[in-house]
Amino acid sequence: MTAQVKITLRRWRDGDLDSLLRYANNRAIWLNLRDRFPHPYTRGDAEGWIALCKSEQEPALQFAIELDGEAIGGVGLENLDDVYRMTADIGYWVAEPFWGRGIATAAVIETTAYAFARFPFERIQAMVFGWNQRSARVLEKAGYALEGTFRNSIFKDGRLTDSLVYARLRT
Numbered sequence: 001m002t003a004q005v006k007i008t009l010r011r012w013r014d015g016d017l018d019s020l021l022r023y024a025n026n027r028a029i030w031l032n033l034r035d036r037f038p039h040p041y042t043r044g045d046a047e048g049w050i051a052l053c054k055s056e057q058e059p060a061l062q063f064a065i066e067l068d069g070e071a072i073g074g075v076g077l078e079n080l081d082d083v084y085r086m087t088a089d090i091g092y093w094v095a096e097p098f099w100g101r102g103i104a105t106a107a108v109i110e111t112t113a114y115a116f117a118r119f120p121f122e123r124i125q126a127m128v129f130g131w132n133q134r135s136a137r138v139l140e141k142a143g144y145a146l147e148g149t150f151r152n153s154i155f156k157d158g159r160l161t162d163s164l165v166y167a168r169l170r171t
Helices: 014-024 043-054 103-118 133-141
Strands: 008-010 062-067 070-079 087-094 123-129 145-156 159-169
Touching (some): 014 070
Parallel strands (some): 087 123
Antiparallel strands (some): 145 159
């Protein structure tokens, strides 16, 4: 049995600029995230992201994943609106050198607990690219259930793929 990894989820801060730039500027990260996550990831992108997160009101929705004093990824929630206002999307990424260590799973578990404790969400969901079985496994280990597949719903990097819809309910 593998021991639980010790991470800290915290607000992004100016001191994270270099590690964010180093780890986020990676095509392997970009391939599994929405296009609003840029590639290449520039210093301006990193500065803009940190400034946006620092301006976020409490309770926060975006967090750096810290391991051994360094920001090595991010996890966040996005409130949906209108008739979906009781639902949030969760998204996450971990720097490639840290893959396979349970870090994403720990971050998703902690963020999900935080979201249900601090917000009136009844549902937290994630859309996983059909080719990203590692991310699907992260969600399954974090207690999310596969609810369905949206066929040919994602177009990324010139390829069409399915979207796997995972969710976890408050009750």
